[in-house]
Amino acid sequence: MIASSLHSPNVVPLVGFCIDSEEGLFLVYKYVSGGSLERHLHGRKKGGKGSSTLPWSVRYKVAIGIAEAIAYLHNGTERCVVHRDIKPSNILLSSKKTPKLCDFGLATWTSAPSVPFLCKTVKGTFGYLAPEYFQHGKVSDKTDVYAFGVVLLELITGRKPIETKRSPGEENLVLWAKPYLQKGKGAIEELLDPQLKCNLRYSNQIGRMIEAAAVCVTTEESRRPGIREIIAILKGEEEPVFSKRRKSSFLGNGCVIDCYSQLQQSNSEMKSHLALAMLGVSEFEDDDYLYVC
Template sequence: MGFTDSIEEPPNASSSAPFYASSSSYSEAKTHYCDYNELKIKSILRKMVWELGLGCIVPPRWRRISVQNDGTEGGGDKRNDKNLEHNKAWLLAESGGCGGAELTNADPQSVHSSFRFSFCSQVELESMNMSSSTAATVLMVNLDNGLCESRAKELKWRRIESLERSISPVANTLIRFSYGEILAATRSFSKGRVLGRGALSYVFRGRVGLLRTSVAIKRLDKEDKESSKAFCRELMIASSLHHPNVVPLVGFCIDPEEGLFLVYKYVSGGSLERHLHEKKRGIKGSATLPWSVRYKVAIGIAQAVAYLHNGTERCVVHRDIKPSNILLSSKKTPKLCDFGLATWTAAPSIPFLCKTVKGTFGYLAPEYFQHGKVSDKTDVYALGVVLLELITGRKPIEARRPQGEENLVLWAKPLLHKGKGAIDELLDPRLKCTLRNSNQVARMIEATAACVTSEESRRPAIGEIIAILKGEEQPVFSRRKKSGFLGNGCVIDCYSQSQQTNSEMKSHLALAMLGVSELEDDDHLYCR
């Protein structure tokens, strides 16, 4: 038997008839045989590469298989189509462990429901398409994601178990709601039930239990990686707080699929933000907030802050005291809410450094937004800004104000140093200063000036602020510290006015003005 008689037909050949070479075409047959052996070797090598998981480093020229056709141009497109589909099915069969014969005519998209990685771009595919004299194969890797899904579920359950262990010390003191109860309470999270929103959460109004008790349900963003930590921290802190001026935490819900929920008692009077700054007509509560209520709010929130700092086993720093986080009851009793940024500190007088500054522009203490330094004095500064809002009726940052008046603290500081003589300039024009309330206004101006002192070491503790607001004798500690009280209702700041304006307060203004034009009309959008 001659050499030419030993040549067999290669797999996937373009013709079903055997290939024979005549004696006159011996050289052509030999060349074809060598090409076929080379192709077979390359095919084996490619298979080994993919089985070893080295496909991602294969050079682009290895991403296609060229098969020499019979040399004729007619009918080449159909053969290329057939080879392309056959090779796709073969690759899918190899990755799925199925027989190639069963998948010869299969649609690659119907073979598996898992995802695919394509190592050939659409442009390359089109360039290799029917106009070429060679058949091209797009290398596709079909990875069964069943294992990935099971691992993801396992990881999710591990996180839930870890979260359950973390909150176990206080979980029994709260009501545990099911997701079905949360869904029914909020009417499937109806838009009409939205009370407010933050960067990572929405708050819905709902009714739970047989008595249909009103609650505020905070839904944390389940997609956020930090939501579990934030949920745990807020639940642990809020569950330990019991004070008339703090909104109590009622319960919680943990659902592996739908996310994390905190359930607070609903406060019907709305936020201080709405009462102070909302000017929409026909809305109950949009009328001017009388001075008596403003003074009551100032005392109540100061007492709430004092409780956070000194009334619990561990000092709690709220870090986000502002009017939208102060709710008023039907009797106008102020209640501090939203402990999403709250944190524990070792002691009120011991600061710590925070890597990420979070809060709301206009209420951030200079040492906090510049250096990440957090202590009880961080809350005292924010309280001072709230007191200034109660006095003036203005927001802390207003881009539409005349130049130099955009930042409330920056504009008010020279006036605060005048003490009682600045009442006419500082007091909300919608209010009337009477002999009866003039002393209260003067005391609040004095307390405000002390709170917004730039140097935190000279900023009084919250107990001293309450004493000033109530008109009580100043503690001996305050006088011994020489914090700047002159005794006539004035406060001397630790920095000169020019230093504040040209350095720290300018940077505060620059930061606070970021995005103001987009956010100032949205009272519920927190800048966290």
């Protein structure tokens, strides 16, 4: 079991397990009192009032902590571990707002970082699936890097990755954000969560997170950096990455597929989410490659 072999300050530790004759297997994890990042970013309090805004200092702390958790999975264990389901609901916060990655139900070992393998059944959450994984079932450490980029965009903007009630062109977070991402620090005003009241002392951190998010959601897996490079960007240990080559690569080839025309015969929520998740992907492959469960 992967979870039992993990030991990192930013990973929720497995305490043990129990087996019930009727209910089956139960895994017991250490209690993390602060709740999920999902609740802090997107949750609602009782009575319908919005939850208190997560301060920028906490958002930045979460970004660094989860990046380090991913780096541990990819490079700090005997075998590279790909989580495959990195998202705010799988990030818990301690009472001191220390982030901890949890839920390793979809995690898998790989032979080495950046060495992909094919998985016939694609599992995960709409909006966080890397294009090469969603279309072809191709799994590597870059699968987690893409999902982490979406989480960074959520931390920056306060938006969810897929929101069907938004205006046309704004439903898919990655697709909406990409024109702004190429501006780097110059896009703070357009991208920053309107609930945040950030002063100038955080502008460099915000700019670096925008830079990191941009390269994480690069369409081409081969041009997506590893998590160690992302950490360097977030901490300001590396020069800005927006060379002409990088700018063109993270924006993809400019081809956007509108899948609504292919799915218009069904109005189900699943089809709607599928269409939005596929927006911005350069190709739409045969159904033989697409298994979502």
